[in-house]
Amino acid sequence: MSLPALLTEPLVRAVAWSAATIVFYLLAKRIHRRWPRWWLMPLAVAPALLVIAALLLHESYRDYIRGTGWLVAMLGPVTVAFAVPIYEQRAMIRRHWPLLLVGVTVGSVTAVASSWGLASLLGVDGALRLSLLPRSISTPFAIEVSGEIGGIPDLTAVFVVMTGVTGAAIGDLVLARLPLRSAMAKGALFGVGAHGVGTARAHQIGREEGTIAGLLMVMVGMTNVAVAPLLAHLLP
Numbered sequence: 001m002s003l004p005a006l007l008t009e010p011l012v013r014a015v016a017w018s019a020a021t022i023v024f025y026l027l028a029k030r031i032h033r034r035w036p037r038w039w040l041m042p043l044a045v046a047p048a049l050l051v052i053a054a055l056l057l058h059e060s061y062r063d064y065i066r067g068t069g070w071l072v073a074m075l076g077p078v079t080v081a082f083a084v085p086i087y088e089q090r091a092m093i094r095r096h097w098p099l100l101l102v103g104v105t106v107g108s109v110t111a112v113a114s115s116w117g118l119a120s121l122l123g124v125d126g127a128l129r130l131s132l133l134p135r136s137i138s139t140p141f142a143i144e145v146s147g148e149i150g151g152i153p154d155l156t157a158v159f160v161v162m163t164g165v166t167g168a169a170i171g172d173l174v175l176a177r178l179p180l181r182s183a184m185a186k187g188a189l190f191g192v193g194a195h196g197v198g199t200a201r202a203h204q205i206g207r208e209e210g211t212i213a214g215l216l217m218v219m220v221g222m223t224n225v226a227v228a229p230l231l232a233h234l235l236p
Contacts, residue, residue: 014067024049038169075140089211104219107192111136135159138195141221167194187212
């Protein structure tokens with residue numbers, strides 16, 4: 001079989017795009033480790049490299065996602081891994097559960113309300129508006145919520161990445177200007193405002209900050225998944 005014919009084989013394309021995704025992400029991590037700037041975060045650099053590769057090869061998003069869907073499916077088990085540090089800090093969680101509950105409630109309401117307000121401000125409606133609503137929760141939860149309320153899960157995943165990168169960057173600016181001293185305040189800032197990306201940033205600050213961020217990220221996600229059917233009936 002010739003090389004051009006081989007490259008059209010679905011299995012070969014799936015392996016090629018999966019390998020490219022992993023390699024670009026590892027490359028992006030090395031870049032960010034050397035130049036730790038928010039615009040060089042792996043979740044910003046790796047997608048940019050993949051888009052360039054797809055344009056050069058004249059490949060569509062459908063071709064890409066067909067070969068890398070298993071990576072998206074792995075997001076669920078990876079999110080569950082946050083349960084390990086949460087379990088280790090269970091005593092601290094028991095002491096502060098009222099504050100955590102308030103943070104989850106306020107964070108969920110603010111996320112949905114701000115997304116709805118942004119869509120209204122930009123004149124966005126229909127499926128695009130519904131795809132924007134879950135942007136402030138981690139990808140596995142956001143995809144589930146988007147499907148429940150009539151959004152486009154693939155588009156929601158893009159909004160989630162954009163929110164995470166910008167949220168982590170804004171979080172650093174907030175920490176530099178506000179006197180947030182407690183680990184709980186710092187963790188909540190990143191976990192609720194920037195989900196997975198923010199949680200990774202919180203772990204760089206400290207173990208307790210990362211635990212709080214991971215806990216609130218998961219709790220906000222679970223809350224939004226639980227109320228998604230209600231939102232589907234209430235939203236016009």
